[in-house]
Amino acid sequence: MSLLTSRPALVVGRTWLTADIVSFWIRETILARTVDPGQFLGVRPGLGPDPMLRRPLSVADVAGNRLRLIFQVRGRGTEMLARAKPGDYLDVLGPLGKPAPPLDQYRLVVCAGGVGAAPLLYYVRRMKKRRHTQVFLGARSKERLILVDEFQRTGVPVMVATDDGSAGYHGTVTELLVNRIRVQDPEGTGKKYGAQQTGGVKRLVVLACGPKPMLAELVCRLAPFPVWGYIEERMGCGTGICYCCALPRRDGGYTRFCQEGPVVLLNEVIL
Numbered sequence: 277m278s279l280l281t282s283r284p285a286l287v288v289g290r291t292w293l294t295a296d297i298v299s300f301w302i303r304e305t306i307l308a309r310t311v312d313p314g315q316f317l318g319v320r321p322g323l324g325p326d327p328m329l330r331r332p333l334s335v336a337d338v339a340g341n342r343l344r345l346i347f348q349v350r351g352r353g354t355e356m357l358a359r360a361k362p363g364d365y366l367d368v369l370g371p372l373g374k375p376a377p378p379l380d381q382y383r384l385v386v387c388a389g390g391v392g393a394a395p396l397l398y399y400v401r402r403m404k405k406r407r408h409t410q411v412f413l414g415a416r417s418k419e420r421l422i423l424v425d426e427f428q429r430t431g432v433p434v435m436v437a438t439d440d441g442s443a444g445y446h447g448t449v450t451e452l453l454v455n456r457i458r459v460q461d462p463e464g465t466g467k468k469y470g471a472q473q474t475g476g477v478k479r480l481v482v483l484a485c486g487p488k489p490m491l492a493e494l495v496c497r498l499a500p501f502p503v504w505g506y507i508e509e510r511m512g513c514g515t516g517i518c519y520c521c522a523l524p525r526r527d528g529g530y531t532r533f534c535q536e537g538p539v540v541l542l543n544e545v546i547l
């Protein structure tokens with residue numbers, strides 16, 4: 277469901293998770309009731325027209341009439357947003373995009389790079405069954421890891437990797453994940469997990485969010501498993517009109533990730 281009317285949302289909390297990643301709670305009852313995991317908001321600081329293009333931000337959690345946004349400060353737009361304080365208003369448009377597919381009938385591996393953990397938290401918290409879910413979180417260093425405790429509180433096993441080895445596995449989260457899967461399926465056929473969901477063995481499916489090179493590597497190294505991913509790349513209108521977010525599909529044509537995504541089956545697109 278898309279409610280394409282922008283709304284003022286009151287900032288009710290702000291906490292810095294790392295030196296450049298901030299967590300906001302905003303109050304907006306209609307959005308909190310309607311937004312599903314995978315969807316995002318177009319956000320502008322204050323109620324004026326600057327910056328002209330809203331910045332797309334995924335919803336990281338919902339509690340009652342409040343929504344959580346977690347974002348990394350990258351440029352002018354996110355700097356302006358990060359300056360908002362409790363009591364200020366943000367202008368939000370949404371929910372945009374499609375809800376992520378429910379994957380709890382599979383053996384689900386959730387993989388996050390850096391701030392990519394944010395939308396995956398909402399996804400895992402809203403899953404009906406988490407019994408066969410594992411979470412892998414990666415960051416450059418211990419100081420840049422986010423949301424580990426919050427994922428652990430959902431009751432799923434959480435594995436951590438850091439590029440510099442300051443916490444968990446020493447290396448990238450992709451490497452850790454691929455190694456773990458290889459241990460359980462040494463020939464990489466997918467058969468150990470069941471190529472089909474038969475004989476009580478659940479098929480393995482990956483859901484990932486992180487930088488594009490990480491997503492591309494997961495698809496490449498995890499074939500033949502399906503890899504779903506949040507595409508959080510540059511976006512224009514956010515509503516399906518401008519085609520600036522279109523990704524070429526392997527079967528021809530394009531997928532606009534603001535419209536058909538942002539969660540797409542990565543095996544079907546060219547990243």
Ligand SMILES: Cc1cc2nc3c(=O)[nH]c(=O)nc-3n(C[C@H](O)[C@H](O)[C@H](O)COP(=O)(O)OP(=O)(O)OC[C@H]3O[C@@H](n4cnc5c(N)ncnc54)[C@H](O)[C@@H]3O)c2cc1C
Pocket residue numbers: 316331332333334335346347348349350351352353354355391394395507508509510511538
């Ligand atoms: C559907 C969707 C959901 C998103 N959800 C989140 C989220 O929950 N948390 C979060 O931290 N970020 C998220 N992003 C990325 C976020 O929108 C960008 O970081 C933000 O728009 C940058 O705006 P800016 O004005 O600060 O940077 P700009 O001044 O526009 O650019 C500054 C730098 O950031 C880079 N950049 C700009 N846009 C993006 C982008 N979309 N992705 C990666 N790099 C970019 C530029 O190349 C440049 O180097 C999401 C993006 C999409 C499309």
Ligand code: FES
Pocket residue numbers: 511512513514515516517518519520521522532533534535
């Ligand atoms: S951003 Fe305009 S069509 Fe997707």
